[in-house]
Amino acid sequence: MPPTPSPPRIAIAVKGYPRLSETFIAQEILALEGRGLDLEIWSLRHPTEKAVHPMNRRIRARVAYLPEYLYEEPLRVLKGALWSLRQPGFRALMRTFLADLRRDLTANRVRRLGQAFVMGRELSPDVRHLHVHYLHTPASVVRYAALLTGRTWTFSAHAKDIWTTPDWEKREKLAEARWGVTCTAEGARHLKALAPRPDHVSLVYHGLDLSRFPEPPETRSLRNGSDPADPVRIVSVGRAVAKKGFDDLLKALAALPPDLHWQFVHVGGGDLLESLKAQARRDGIADRAAFLGPKAQPDVVALLREADLFVLPSKKARSGDQDGLPNVLMEAASQKLAIVASDFAGIPEFIRDGSEGQLVPPGDWEALSNALNLLAREPGRRHAYGAAAFERLRRDFSMEGGIDALEARFRALDCPEPLNPPVAA
Structure with missing residues (x-):
């Protein structure tokens, strides 16, 4: 040789x-x-x-x-x-x-x-x-x-x-x-x-270099949003910029039915962070939405391991900017976390709707809210999506x-x- x-x-x-x-x-x-x-x-x-x-x-x-x-x-x-x-x-x-x-x-x-x-x-x-x-x-x-x-x-x-x-x-x-x-x-x-x-x-x-990540949790919670003392945990990670669609996500969260109990955590910096906090206050969900700012990867992974749903509602910004295939989706999949994301840009190259997660049209906060509502109440479907995403990651996206x-x-x-x-x- x-x-x-x-x-x-x-x-x-x-x-x-x-x-x-x-x-x-x-x-x-x-x-x-x-x-x-x-x-x-x-x-x-x-x-x-x-x-x-x-x-x-x-x-x-x-x-x-x-x-x-x-x-x-x-x-x-x-x-x-x-x-x-x-x-x-x-x-x-x-x-x-x-x-x-x-x-x-x-x-x-x-x-x-x-x-x-x-x-x-x-x-x-x-x-x-x-x-x-x-x-x-x-x-x-x-x-x-x-x-x-x-x-x-x-x-x-x-x-x-x-x-x-x-x-x-x-x-x-x-x-x-x-x-x-x-x-x-x-x-x-x-x-x-x-x-x-x-x-x-x-x-x-x-x-994704899976050697840098812990093995996914052996079991995940059975939370279904019915217990106010144990709400469904929703997390998103990304810079607070227009193309990430976090304004749509906050609208979707504010529209969730009152009988669904949830908490939302956002990780990331960005120019729009303060306006997102103000939007959460205006929509009356500030007490259930936490904005943690930028965090190192071990802290992000710890949040992913404890969450029930990962959400990334990417869309095209007015400037023409848009996502590719955000690595954070693969990081969520590494912990067998169920994913809801936009059917947009490079995202469907990894997450196929109804297989490794659920995809919604970009910019459609009503469809996003409906997807979150249904999936939050179905831990069994969340677990199936998380397992399928992890397997696709390990097989095709190492x-x-x-x-x-x-x-x-x-x-x-x-x-x-x-x-x-x-x-x-």
Whole structure:
């Protein structure tokens, strides 16, 4: 058997690191390190959350932070710009940047260029390839840095970056990247239609590393909402943003019949968190709805183990943003928790209506309320859904398949030596 090719040292670029909402990225980096890949992490933003997932603490890769706003680190940006002026790739970079700027005349576009100057100058000399999570802002920085330094690059596309980035920008990035992967069949179809050839983009599910999770509870409660002292426990996890549909969920909860006793817990931060709390007060359910804010994964799993129903009513936001296949659905399934979610985006690729859970039309809070009412009263059906979701997760959505595909792609890279020399001390 021929020896496994040694991959180049790879810089993984992300929008922010670490982030509680991006367990799939941390899981992937940790698993690739476990396969022997040599990685470093570049983040466009500093962390904003105090809690950190345990798996982030296990990642060994060096982490570098780019200037989040150029004015905050002017000397660093200036050094990057002066260094960039002398690079062979500078002209190609500026042609691309100016063409982009004509179509996107924003300060954010200029910030991406400045971050690319800094990244190009400060990348480890032995980094020969760049891989970026998200096809919008982070991919612009990586694309510019690759043009500047002569490195190759690839991408992982997810959700918002696919649906809110203009087609012209996606088409050009797809043409320049060596290859790309995405995590839903819907996203893959869309990107393949824009790619120079269909096999340029592959479907690679994140899956879930079940070794990081406890075995699901052997038994689950028989709560049916009839006992006010032991209400049905409903939980949802996700950032408080429009595409998650938590406003619909609160409407659905407020419409539940008075003879059904329930409690709701939400986990996650987000810009809409305060407005959701205000909505719960207006609808008269604040005493039964708890908003815990962002939590580390062990705390989330503990909630999932004690809950009776997991709910995620995703929908398309007015901005065009939408979910892919949220990893939290798989986390709920890992604990054999019954799931109610929207029949939308990548969700039905994992949860099939009436098999692994119950799906309702996106944005239809009345249908959601009806589904919650019926399922809350039927512990037997909840248990069947939870067991089926766990089995589907274990059989078809384990992490190993996705990591196998990524490892093979990274090891097959034939990368040229970068153009930039080592930075002087």
